[in-house]
Amino acid sequence: MVTAAETLRTFESVPRERPRLVRLARLARQHPAGVFGLVVMACFVILGVFGPAIAPYDPRELRVGGVLEGPSRAHPFGTNALGQDILSRVIAGARISLIISFTAVFVGGTIGSFLGIVSGYYGRWVDYLIQRSGEAWAAFPSIVFYFMLITAFGQGVKTIIIAIAIGALFGGSRVLRSATMVEARSTYVEAARAVGASEARIFFRHVLPNVLPLTVVLMSTSLGGAILAESALAFLGIGVEPGTPSWGIDMSGENLTVARLGYWHVVVFPGLAISLVVLGANLLGDALRDIWDPRLRR
Numbered sequence: 001m002v003t004a005a006e007t008l009r010t011f012e013s014v015p016r017e018r019p020r021l022v023r024l025a026r027l028a029r030q031h032p033a034g035v036f037g038l039v040v041m042a043c044f045v046i047l048g049v050f051g052p053a054i055a056p057y058d059p060r061e062l063r064v065g066g067v068l069e070g071p072s073r074a075h076p077f078g079t080n081a082l083g084q085d086i087l088s089r090v091i092a093g094a095r096i097s098l099i100i101s102f103t104a105v106f107v108g109g110t111i112g113s114f115l116g117i118v119s120g121y122y123g124r125w126v127d128y129l130i131q132r133s134g135e136a137w138a139a140f141p142s143i144v145f146y147f148m149l150i151t152a153f154g155q156g157v158k159t160i161i162i163a164i165a166i167g168a169l170f171g172g173s174r175v176l177r178s179a180t181m182v183e184a185r186s187t188y189v190e191a192a193r194a195v196g197a198s199e200a201r202i203f204f205r206h207v208l209p210n211v212l213p214l215t216v217v218l219m220s221t222s223l224g225g226a227i228l229a230e231s232a233l234a235f236l237g238i239g240v241e242p243g244t245p246s247w248g249i250d251m252s253g254e255n256l257t258v259a260r261l262g263y264w265h266v267v268v269f270p271g272l273a274i275s276l277v278v279l280g281a282n283l284l285g286d287a288l289r290d291i292w293d294p295r296l297r298r
Contacts, residue, residue, distance in 0.1 A: 027291060031287040031290060031291065033283045033286070033287060034283055034284055034286065034287020034288070034290075034291075035287075036280065036283060037279070037280040037281065037282070037283030037284030037285075037286075037287060038280075038284050038287075039280075040276055040277060040279070040280025040281075040283075040284075041223075041277070041280050041281060041284055044094055044097075044098065044277050044280065045098065047091050047094035047095070047098075048094045048095045048097070048098030048099070049095075049098075051091045051092050051094055051095045052092070052095075054091055055085075055087070055088040055091045055092055056085065056087065056088055057084075057085040057087075057088040058088065059084065059085070059088040059089045059091070059092035059093075059245040060084075060243065060245065061084065062082050062083055062084060063082075063083040064079070064083060064084060064085050064088075065079045065083055065085065066079060066083065067079065067081060067082070067083050068080070068081055068258060068263045068266070070263075070265060071265055075087065077090060077265060077269045078263075078265040078266070078269075080250070080255055080258075080266050081254050081255060081258050081266070086250070086265065086266065086269055086270070087269075088245075089245045089250055089270070090247070090250070090269055090270055090273050092245035093245045093246050093247040093250065093270065093273065094273070094277075095245075096157070096230070096240060096244065096245065096246050097227050097230055097231070097246075097247065097277070099157065099161075100157060100160050100161055100164065100226065100230045101164075101223050101226035101227045101230060102223070103161050103165075104160070104161045104162075104163075104164035104165040104168060104226050105164070105165075105168055105219050105222045105223055105226050106219070107161075107165045107168075108164065108165035108166060108167065108168030108169045108171070109168050109171075109172065109215065109218060109219040109222060110215075111169055112168055112169040112170055112171060112172055112173045112176075113172060113173070113176050113215040113218070113219075115130050115169070115170075115173050116130075116172060116173030116174065116175070116176030116177045116180065117176050117177075117180045117207070117208065117211055118130070119131060119173065119177045119180075120176065120177035120178065120179070120180030120181040120184065121180050121181075121184050121203055121207055123181075127177070130173065131173075131174075131177070133170070134170035134173055134174070137166075137169075137170050138170070142163070142167060145163065145166075146159075146163045146233070146238070147238075149162055149163055150238065155238065155239075155240075155241060156240065156241060157240060160229075160230055160233060160239060160240070163229075164226050164229050164230070167229070168222055168226070171218075171222060171225075172215075172218035172219075172222065175214065175218060176211060176214060176215065176218070179211045179214055180207060180211055183206075183207045183210050183211060184207055188206065189202055189206055189207065192206055213288075213292040214289075214292070216288060216292075217285055217288045217289045217292065218285075220281060220284050220285040220288060221281065221282060221285035221286075223281040223285075224277070224278035224279075224281035224282050224285075227274065227277055227278055227281070228274070228278060230246075230248065231246070231247050231248035231251075231274050232248060233248065234246045234247070234248025234249045234252070235248040235249070235251055235252040236252070237252065237253070247270040247271075247273050247274050248270075248274075250266075250267070250270040251267045251270050251271055255267055
């Protein structure tokens with residue numbers, strides 16, 4: 001017969017669950033690069049939301065300082081060929097990149113993830129239709145499609161969001177299709193079918209929750225590509241409207257010409273902003289993949 005003292009000792013020997021803060025601190029020590037990416041993305045979001053209140057000058061205002069002034073106390077990043085403050089332009093450019101990248105990746109990634117999961121789970125003609133549509137899209141030149149969108153909707157933020165969202169629609173569907181096919185053939189799914197669970201219940205209750213973390217990882221990784229796409233279109237002069245504070249615009253045109261004459265600061269700081277945010281998005285995505293993928297856990 002088990003006594004009360006023995007029962008108490010048994011409960012005391014069971015390891016207690018660590019507090020959430022302790023677990024988060026442990027994850028931070030294991031993934032320092034992911035913490036760096038998280039901090040960079042948090043700063044990016046803060047600049048995008050509160051940029052107008054943080055910027056020392058109006059990013060569109062001309063002649064706030066001398067033309068092509070180097071970095072100084074009044075203008076930490078210097079001024080461009082129009083006398084605009086580069087620091088204010090970089091801060092304001094974060095809002096454009098934030099709106100375009102987050103909206104396009106969220107819309108395109110959400111729909112694309114759902115299509116990939118449905119394709120991998122149901123297969124047959126559903127899988128054939130979705131995968132052949134993705135292959136047809138990959139074979140169509142993206143720049144031609146973007147010119148078609150400009151003709152239909154005009155040049156602006158809405159057109160860029162539509163173009164990047166459609167590109168993200170099929171970007172991660174193959175990855176999620178493969179992950180869903182593995183989950184759909186797992187032992188616990190076969191056990192659910194054996195006890196009489198419907199296909200809809202298995203899909204929404206068992207398969208979908210197990211592949212959703214991969215969707216978040218793919219979206220965080222796609223943010224970097226969306227920011228690069230927006231900056232590239234702006235650099236080519238077919239992105240946002242001229243004069244809009246944008247990192248791509250600040251690296252193109254007359255600014256690129258004067259940079260070749262020795263005024264390096266005009267293009268270096270917008271370029272560093274792009275590189276830092278893209279690096280932060282990729283590092284955060286890699287860390288989330290390592291944390292949520294059980295095959296990569298220590």
